[in-house]
Amino acid sequence: MMEQQHQVDRVLNGDVRAAARLIRDIDDGIPAAKTVLKALYPHTGKAYVIGISGFPGVGKSTLVDQMIQQFRAEGKRLGVLAVDPTSPFSGGAMLGDRVRMQRHGTDPEVFIRSLATRGHFGGVTRSTQSIIDVLDAMGKEIILVETVGVGQDEVDIVTTAHTTIITVIPGMGDDIQAIKAGILEVADIFVINKADREGVERTRNDLNAMLEMNDSNGTWLPPIVETEAVRNRGISELLSQVENHKAFLFGGDRKCLRERLRKRAWKDLTDTIKETVTTEIIDRLQALPSFDAMIDGLVDKQTDPFTLCEDLLEEFYAGKEKDGVPVAGQKDR
């Protein structure tokens, strides 16, 4: 506990090594990390979180790289979190790319992390939010979160940002339709990257057509920004649109901002509950002497997962009743 208080203090002072260790603990699911996160929580909520999402190949990482460069030119302290196995930031890419991205690696005001977790129960979005909280608590003013725009978890992550940027490229055709299905309603800004390619006009028209259909969000009309990230073109306009969206959120009665923060808090809470309960139940389940027989029973169709689940939960709750004495596995209580 003493040690944990020490870690809390160090993170709050912006200590990179303490923050890095905490993030590693979160990623590994170390229980002690929770105590530190609890203590950090009151110190969060100051950073401005920008989500950048898009399919593999649209150039998100280059875009993020240029955004870092520009925010640094403005003197901002930056946190970057890549939740994308294809991101060079997460070590998923070829060496050349990785080296290029590491031009910010020696800048003490840029703290770049990636989320390696794949498969902790209910863990991806929960871990992401915890890491954002760490970056926030350590004093980063801007936090960039890069996710690949496919998969429910990945969509959930960007929806809780202050500003969500959806990146597309010309000629995506079908994929634009997919964005429509899953992501359109959460986009605050659209970026058409690789805007030197053929088909920019059509992509812009497609996006506009979708935006016109979607009249539910009457207050903020997502702008469409053309960029060529590799040539640093359009990045200034993108950042000024982020600024516009920020002004919109923080202007007036701040109802939209409050709604967004409430949505994030709700997601945060349900993720925590989901992870806590399922981890507890499933740990207990795997420790049952009857575990192997249960799985065999399913494979051999002697029972079905729904009936088995009902039985197991009944026993689990009965175990809870006995105040922490694990009785699961004994039907005859």
Next chain:
Amino acid sequence: MMEQQHQVDRVLNGDVRAAARLIRDIDDGIPAAKTVLKALYPHTGKAYVIGISGFPGVGKSTLVDQMIQQFRAEGKRLGVLAVDPTSPFSGGAMLGDRVRMQRHGTDPEVFIRSLATRGHFGGVTRSTQSIIDVLDAMGKEIILVETVGVGQDEVDIVTTAHTTIITVIPGMGDDIQAIKAGILEVADIFVINKADREGVERTRNDLNAMLEMNDSNGTWLPPIVETEAVRNRGISELLSQVENHKAFLFGGDRKCLRERLRKRAWKDLTDTIKETVTTEIIDRLQALPSFDAMIDGLVDKQTDPFTLCEDLLEEFYAGKEKDGVPVAGQKDR
């Protein structure tokens, strides 16, 4: 219950309308569907499930379309499930594509469904398995499951197939590395689609290099098949490799097969538990009079999600203790 027994019988007789209704109910999360699924479960496990995964743009749907064609030529009864918002099968694509795919729409032995669900708690993989079970119970011999290969849920889905096909295209570069991170260990067959494009050799070398590093799986070496799905080239070879893999699984002591079925059963059970528990707890949570105040407390940093979660779960279990009387929300018990 009578009506549900009737639906069970109709699905077992291969009735398309009954199956379609059940799948819709599963997708919508209708509780009555569970009763039907329980009754169908003993009749499942006969179909051969093939997972086809890959990033958007690699041509998965065209590949699936050609595989359907070929399996039909062999007289096989087919089920197809698209768990991919970008798939033409799931209506995510342009009209032209959708029409082309519907050439099998009038064939009574091909039953094509898509999973529209995005966001039911823990629902995507659980719903997918349930729909596979429906297709299986209605007598389909081969079930093709198409998923986009990004996101934990999407990866989980293909890992439970009998044969998992990972599709790439030449020139993917970085993305191949991403596959390495997430999917390599689950691939039974690699397809290099659009094999008329430049860079096939390099892609093949990249895959081979990865396979050589991954010596943990000594028993089955995933073959690499080149295809041009739009020209129907390589599909026969792909199907004969599927046949080889099937022979491998069903030959000898069937240890690999059993392990795969056990893994699927375990995933099935944990998904069911996860969904059941979290739905129950979160429904109860949302019904609390103190719900709004709780969320505000989080936004205003008066509490943190971990502490709140501990309190809520304590109350939830206490409520369970009183045998179904919901007491959650009353701290002073």
